[in-house]
Amino acid sequence: MLYFSTNKKSEKVNFREATIKGQAPDKGLYFPDVIPSLSKNFLDSIKTLTKAEIAFEVIHPYVGDCIEDDELYKICEHTVNFDFPLIPVSDNISALELFHGPTLAFKDVGARFMSRCLGHFSKDNSKKITVLVATSGDTGSAVANGFLGVEGVEVVILYPSGKVSKIQELQLTTLGQNIRALEVQGTFDDCQRMVKQAFTDKDLNNKLFLTSANSINVARWLPQQFYYFYALRQWPHKKPPVISVPSGNFGNICAGLMAAASGLPVKHFVAACNSNDVFTRYLQTAEFKNMEAVATISNAMDVGNPSNFVRILEIFAHQYEKIKGLISSYSIEDAETAATITRVFKQHKYILDPHGAVGYRCLEKYLEEHSSEKGFFLETAHPIKFSDVVEKAIGHPLHIPPAMHHLMELKKLSTVIKPEYDELKDFLMSTMSY
Numbered sequence: 366m367l368y369f370s371t372n373k374k375s376e377k378v379n380f381r382e383a384t385i386k387g388q389a390p391d392k393g394l395y396f397p398d399v400i401p402s403l404s405k406n407f408l409d410s411i412k413t414l415t416k417a418e419i420a421f422e423v424i425h426p427y428v429g430d431c432i433e434d435d436e437l438y439k440i441c442e443h444t445v446n447f448d449f450p451l452i453p454v455s456d457n458i459s460a461l462e463l464f465h466g467p468t469l470a471f472k473d474v475g476a477r478f479m480s481r482c483l484g485h486f487s488k489d490n491s492k493k494i495t496v497l498v499a500t501s502g503d504t505g506s507a508v509a510n511g512f513l514g515v516e517g518v519e520v521v522i523l524y525p526s527g528k529v530s531k532i533q534e535l536q537l538t539t540l541g542q543n544i545r546a547l548e549v550q551g552t553f554d555d556c557q558r559m560v561k562q563a564f565t566d567k568d569l570n571n572k573l574f575l576t577s578a579n580s581i582n583v584a585r586w587l588p589q590q591f592y593y594f595y596a597l598r599q600w601p602h603k604k605p606p607v608i609s610v611p612s613g614n615f616g617n618i619c620a621g622l623m624a625a626a627s628g629l630p631v632k633h634f635v636a637a638c639n640s641n642d643v644f645t646r647y648l649q650t651a652e653f654k655n656m657e658a659v660a661t662i663s664n665a666m667d668v669g670n671p672s673n674f675v676r677i678l679e680i681f682a683h684q685y686e687k688i689k690g691l692i693s694s695y696s697i698e699d700a701e702t703a704a705t706i707t708r709v710f711k712q713h714k715y716i717l718d719p720h721g722a723v724g725y726r727c728l729e730k731y732l733e734e735h736s737s738e739k740g741f742f743l744e745t746a747h748p749i750k751f752s753d754v755v756e757k758a759i760g761h762p763l764h765i766p767p768a769m770h771h772l773m774e775l776k777k778l779s780t781v782i783k784p785e786y787d788e789l790k791d792f793l794m795s796t797m798s799y
């Protein structure tokens with residue numbers, strides 16, 4: 366399988382190159398030359414296969430011969446070794462819970478898969494790979510956890526001091542081993558600027574093999590297809606589901622669209638958005654206009670210019686009518702998100718996180734107009750990660766899940782630096798040379 370750049374100026378590359386590079390040199394996103402078709406036999410027998418077997422079948426054509434089959438199978442087994450339950454919430458709506466991984470959010474799947482692939486590719490490298498990430502919270506913890514203990518890869522995470530939640534900071538700073546946390550006395554934008562500068566620094570790149578673990582990386586994006594197949598395995602109805610995906614950068618829904626293009630039976634997709642509604646407006650007007658991101662209580666979806674929009678265009682060969690035929694979109698404001706958490710808890714005793722609540726409400730809206738259908742939404746994070754909002758909405762404190770207990774007892778380990786590029790460079794030059 367070869368990958369082309371959506372800007373069409375860079376050369377085609379295989380899975381290995383696409384994973385190591387992350388973004389194409391022409392700043393486009395990598396996209397597979399062909400979307401594989403899954404056999405009817407595979408889809409019919411999905412209920413009898415294990416999670417690892419399904420993951421392997423789905424991802425194998427994308428990886429091609431870049432990783433040997435038995436190694437790829439092991440990577441799949443490791444990536445999905447937790448639960449993805451489909452839980453009925455109301456008569457016509459279920460929740461596909463994607464928060465049973467180590468950092469309690471769906472980004473664990475992509476991060477775990479990508480980290481093992483990079484670890485595998487680093488074996489042919491004379492230098493260790495150094496992954497450099499700037500985070501405002503969630504992505505960093507999923508990436509750090511995914512890479513923990515992966516041989517041949519060192520991770521350096523930059524986060525803005527005092528601007529991530531307590532749980533997030535502990536998730537970032539207590540891992541040790543090959544994970545180093547830099548606490549930057551500045552903003553997330555400072556962190557991002559410093560990381561970008563590092564990638565263009567010749568001197569540094571001669572010495573270190575630097576790469577990013579950006580969410581647009583194919584090795585983070587494509588494995589997100591897995592859980593759509595796990596949902597199908599648990600789907601109790603004859604008619605295919607309507608699937609609602611809380612969306613920000615649109616990587617997750619775009620993976621679902623790939624799964625559908627490969628043969629996964631899906632009735633319809635709902636792109637569930639908060640006030641960052643560029644895609645909702647695109648479906649109304651056929652015009653894509655990005656915006657300045659607006660801050661909301663579902664903050665992992667606060668994206669004003671979703672990178673993966675170009676991948677949606679590729680999937681549908683730029684045909685607006687086709688996109689509109691398979692996807693609907695709604696945009697929900699914070700007050701409605703909070704009211705949904707309150708109401709669903711009262712009516713159904715189910716606790717939504719703010720992102721899942723947007724997914725739930727948008728699915729409800731779609732089903733109000735299509736009452737003979739049933740569907741599920743992706744519950745993308747554990748409510749405890751957004752406990753302030755959720756506790757206020759349901760009126761009582763949440764239980765801290767067992768996976769979080771031990772975190773509270775660990776010691777934070779970070780190196781504090783000023784928001785200046787030279788401080789980052791000095792750190793990398795002195796700590797990361799082998």
Ligand SMILES: *Cc1c(COP(=O)(O)O)cnc(C)c1O
Pocket residue numbers: 470471472503611612613614615616617618665666720745746
């Ligand atoms: C990242 C994230 C999203 C948005 O996913 P995209 O792939 O960027 O659309 C939704 N919910 C949570 C909890 C997230 O962390």
